[in-house]
Amino acid sequence: MTVMTFGRAINAGLRKAMDQDPKVVLMGEDIGKLGGVFRITDGLQKDFGAHRVIDTPLAESGIMGTAVGLAYRGYRPVVEIQFDGFIYPAFDQIVCQVAKLHYRTQGNVKMPITIRVPFGGGIGSPEHHSESPEAYFTHTSGLRVVSVSNPQDAYTMIQQAIASDDPVLYFEPKRRYHTKGEVDEAADLSQAPAVGAASVVTQGSDVTLVTYGPLVSTARDVAIAASDDGVSVEVIDLRSLSPIDFEPLEASVRKTGRLVITHEAAQFGGLGAEIAASITERCFNYLEAAPVRVTGFDIPYPPSKFESHHLPDLDRIMDGIDRAMGRPNSLSALEGK
Amino acid sequence: MSEQHSLRDGVTGEPLTLITAEGQRVDSDTLDPWVNDVGDSFLAGLYEDMVVIRRIDTEATHLQRQGELALWPPLLGQEAAQIGSARALAQDDFVFPSYRENGVAYCRGVNLTDLIRVWRGNASSGWDPYQVNVATPQVIIGAQTLHATGYAMGLVNDGASSATITYFGDGATSQGDVNEAMVFAASFCLPVVFFCQNNHWAISEPVGLQSQVPLAGRAPGFGIPALRVDGNDVLAVLAATRIALDRACSGGGPTFIEAVTYRMGPHTTADDPTRYRDANELEDWKAKDPISRLAALLNSHGMDMEKLDADVAAKADAVASDLRSGCINLPDPEPLDVLPTFSLRIAPG
Structure with a gap:
C-alpha cells in the first residue's frame, strides 16, 4: 500500500x-x-x-x-x-x-x-x-x-x-x-471490484444514502453526524452511473425503508430522479417514506460566492435525512407540521 | 509539381480539366504527369464503373419509388468525382465517406445488398468497415472528416505508408468538424485527403450560402495545399487524387481537393428540387455530363463504342438485377435483433 x-x-x-x-x-x-x-x-x-x-x-x-x-x-x-x-x-x-x-x-x-x-x-x-x-x-x-x-x-x-x-x-x-x-x-x-459495481461504504439500518464522486466523503461525515442523532445511515457509493448497479441499492432500501440521494448536479432529470423512480418501482412495498433528493439547485452553476449554498453539504444532507425519517426538517413549516 | 505551385494553382480559378465537356483531351501541367499510364483500356474501365454506378443509382431510386427502400440519396451527376477518386486508392487506404458515396463503396467491393441495407431500414450500417477499408457512411455532416484525421494519426504512429480519404460536400465545409479536422491534419502533418464534392447544393441551399470564395480557396489558410478540379472529368479527378495520395503517403501531409460537380437529382428521394432550383441550371449541367464526355473521348480515340456500350450495358443490367433481387429478398430482421449482443446497460460488469 x-x-x-x-x-x-x-x-x-x-x-x-x-x-x-x-x-x-x-x-x-x-x-x-x-x-x-x-x-x-x-x-x-x-x-x-x-x-x-x-x-x-x-x-x-x-x-x-x-x-x-x-x-x-x-x-x-x-x-x-x-x-x-x-x-x-x-x-x-x-x-x-x-x-x-x-x-x-x-x-x-x-x-x-x-x-x-x-x-x-x-x-x-x-x-x-x-x-x-x-x-x-x-x-x-x-x-x-x-x-x-x-x-x-x-x-x-x-x-x-x-x-x-x-x-x-x-x-x-x-x-x-x-x-x-x-x-x-x-x-x-x-x-478488483467490477467497474460497474456499487459499493456500500458505511453500513446502517435506518436510511439509505446514495451518492457518488465528490459527495461520498460528505456522505460519510453525514453518517457519523447522524449516528450522534441516533440515526443509522447506510452510505452507498454508486461508482457506476450508467449502468447503475441497483441490487445493492435494493437490498439496502429493503432493509432501511428510506432513501436519500444526493448529487451536486441539478435535480430536474438528474441521476436522483432515475434512482428514486427505479427504487420506487422495485421496492415500493418496502418504502416507509417518499425518496428524498438533495441536489444542486435548478439554476446555472452560480458564482463561487454562492457555491457553499448551492452544493449539498452536511447540513443539507442531514436535513434530507430528517425528511426521509419524518423528523422536523426545513420543509416542516411549509408542510404545516 | 512544387508545394508552392500547388498552394496557388487552381485554387480560385477555373477548375483543372483534362477532358472537356465536349470530350476533348486538353493538357494540364499540374495533372498530366499523374495520368501518363492511363490508356484507353483503363479509361474504358472508368467508363464501365460510371455507367454501372449510375445504373445502381437509378435502380435504387426505382426501388424507393416502389416502396422497397425507405429512402435513397442519389449520386446522379457525381459519377466522375466518385469513380476517379476511388480508383486512385490503394487497398490499404481507408475511406471515411458521407452517405452519398455509393460509387466509392462499389469500387471498394462492397456487396450490392450491403449498399441498400441501411436504406431499406434493416440495419444502421451495411458492411464491416474492416473488410473493405470503408468506414460506415456518416450521416452527421462533416463528422467523418475528424475520424479520417484520427485514423491517419494512427497510421503515422504505426509507421504505415497508407492514407485516409474523407468525402464530404459543399455544405459540410461550413461545419466546425471539417474545419477542426483541417487544423488537426495540418498541425500533425497527417496523411489525409479531404475530398470535397462541391455538387452546388446542400439540400436547398446553394453553395454561395456556404462560402463567398471557391471552397478550395479556404484550405491554404489552414496550410493545406488545394486542388480545384472539374469533378465531372474522371481523369482530372483521378490525377488530383493521385497527387494528394502521393503527398500523403510520402509524409507531405494533407491535401484538399474540391471536385466541382453537380447533383443532378434531389438531395434524397424525399426531396423536391423544383421548389428551389432553376431548371435551366440543370440543363446547363446536363451538357457537362461525366459519362457522355468520356464516351466522346473514347470514340475520338477509335474505340468501338458500340461494343463497349453493349458490354457495359450488359454488366449494368446484371448488377441492377442483382441489386434488385438482393433488396427484395432481404428478410426483415427479427424483433429481438434490435438488441445488441455486445451491449451496454444490460448488466453491470
Whole structure:
C-alpha cells in the first residue's frame, strides 16, 4: 500500500495502462509539458513521448472525433476534457459517434475511448469550471459513465475504463484531487471490484444514502453526524452511473425503508430522479417514506460566492435525512407540521 | 509539381480539366504527369464503373419509388468525382465517406445488398468497415472528416505508408468538424485527403450560402495545399487524387481537393428540387455530363463504342438485377435483433 493523493492515483493508473498497452494514447489540451491544468498527466509525455501523450489544438470536437478515428485504427485513446463545462463542443461526437458506432456497425467497430472529465464545484472557479454534466451522458445508451470517490478506485477504475471495449466517461471530482488515501498499486485488476459495481461504504439500518464522486466523503461525515442523532445511515457509493448497479441499492432500501440521494448536479432529470423512480418501482412495498433528493439547485452553476449554498453539504444532507425519517426538517413549516 | 505551385494553382480559378465537356483531351501541367499510364483500356474501365454506378443509382431510386427502400440519396451527376477518386486508392487506404458515396463503396467491393441495407431500414450500417477499408457512411455532416484525421494519426504512429480519404460536400465545409479536422491534419502533418464534392447544393441551399470564395480557396489558410478540379472529368479527378495520395503517403501531409460537380437529382428521394432550383441550371449541367464526355473521348480515340456500350450495358443490367433481387429478398430482421449482443446497460460488469 502506498499513500498518495487522488490526482496522483489517476496518474499512476494512466502510467500503468500505458506501460501495459502500447495502443493507449492520451489526448487533450495542455496535457504534455504542463501535465494538464490539474497535473494529472504530469511526467507522462516525458516518459512515453509526444506521440502517445498528445497536446492537441484547442477544439474539443476535434479531439473527440480524432479519438474516434484512432479507435477505428485500433487505438485506445484517453481523452482529457480540461473542465466539465468545456465538454459541450464534443457532445455531438460523443453522443452521435462514440456512443453509437459500436451499435451502428453491429459490433464491428469498437470504441474503447476513455473520456476523463474533472467535474463538480467547490474550488471557487468562474463559470463553466464547476459543472456536473453527467446526466447528459447517462441518458445516452452506448456510454458507460463512472465517477470515482477515493484514490484506490481512481487508480483501479481508470485502468478498468481504459481496458473496457465500451466507451467510458470517467468523472473525476476535482475538489478531491488533493485528498490522500491508500492505494495498492500491485492490485490485480481481475480481482478488483467490477467497474460497474456499487459499493456500500458505511453500513446502517435506518436510511439509505446514495451518492457518488465528490459527495461520498460528505456522505460519510453525514453518517457519523447522524449516528450522534441516533440515526443509522447506510452510505452507498454508486461508482457506476450508467449502468447503475441497483441490487445493492435494493437490498439496502429493503432493509432501511428510506432513501436519500444526493448529487451536486441539478435535480430536474438528474441521476436522483432515475434512482428514486427505479427504487420506487422495485421496492415500493418496502418504502416507509417518499425518496428524498438533495441536489444542486435548478439554476446555472452560480458564482463561487454562492457555491457553499448551492452544493449539498452536511447540513443539507442531514436535513434530507430528517425528511426521509419524518423528523422536523426545513420543509416542516411549509408542510404545516 | 512544387508545394508552392500547388498552394496557388487552381485554387480560385477555373477548375483543372483534362477532358472537356465536349470530350476533348486538353493538357494540364499540374495533372498530366499523374495520368501518363492511363490508356484507353483503363479509361474504358472508368467508363464501365460510371455507367454501372449510375445504373445502381437509378435502380435504387426505382426501388424507393416502389416502396422497397425507405429512402435513397442519389449520386446522379457525381459519377466522375466518385469513380476517379476511388480508383486512385490503394487497398490499404481507408475511406471515411458521407452517405452519398455509393460509387466509392462499389469500387471498394462492397456487396450490392450491403449498399441498400441501411436504406431499406434493416440495419444502421451495411458492411464491416474492416473488410473493405470503408468506414460506415456518416450521416452527421462533416463528422467523418475528424475520424479520417484520427485514423491517419494512427497510421503515422504505426509507421504505415497508407492514407485516409474523407468525402464530404459543399455544405459540410461550413461545419466546425471539417474545419477542426483541417487544423488537426495540418498541425500533425497527417496523411489525409479531404475530398470535397462541391455538387452546388446542400439540400436547398446553394453553395454561395456556404462560402463567398471557391471552397478550395479556404484550405491554404489552414496550410493545406488545394486542388480545384472539374469533378465531372474522371481523369482530372483521378490525377488530383493521385497527387494528394502521393503527398500523403510520402509524409507531405494533407491535401484538399474540391471536385466541382453537380447533383443532378434531389438531395434524397424525399426531396423536391423544383421548389428551389432553376431548371435551366440543370440543363446547363446536363451538357457537362461525366459519362457522355468520356464516351466522346473514347470514340475520338477509335474505340468501338458500340461494343463497349453493349458490354457495359450488359454488366449494368446484371448488377441492377442483382441489386434488385438482393433488396427484395432481404428478410426483415427479427424483433429481438434490435438488441445488441455486445451491449451496454444490460448488466453491470
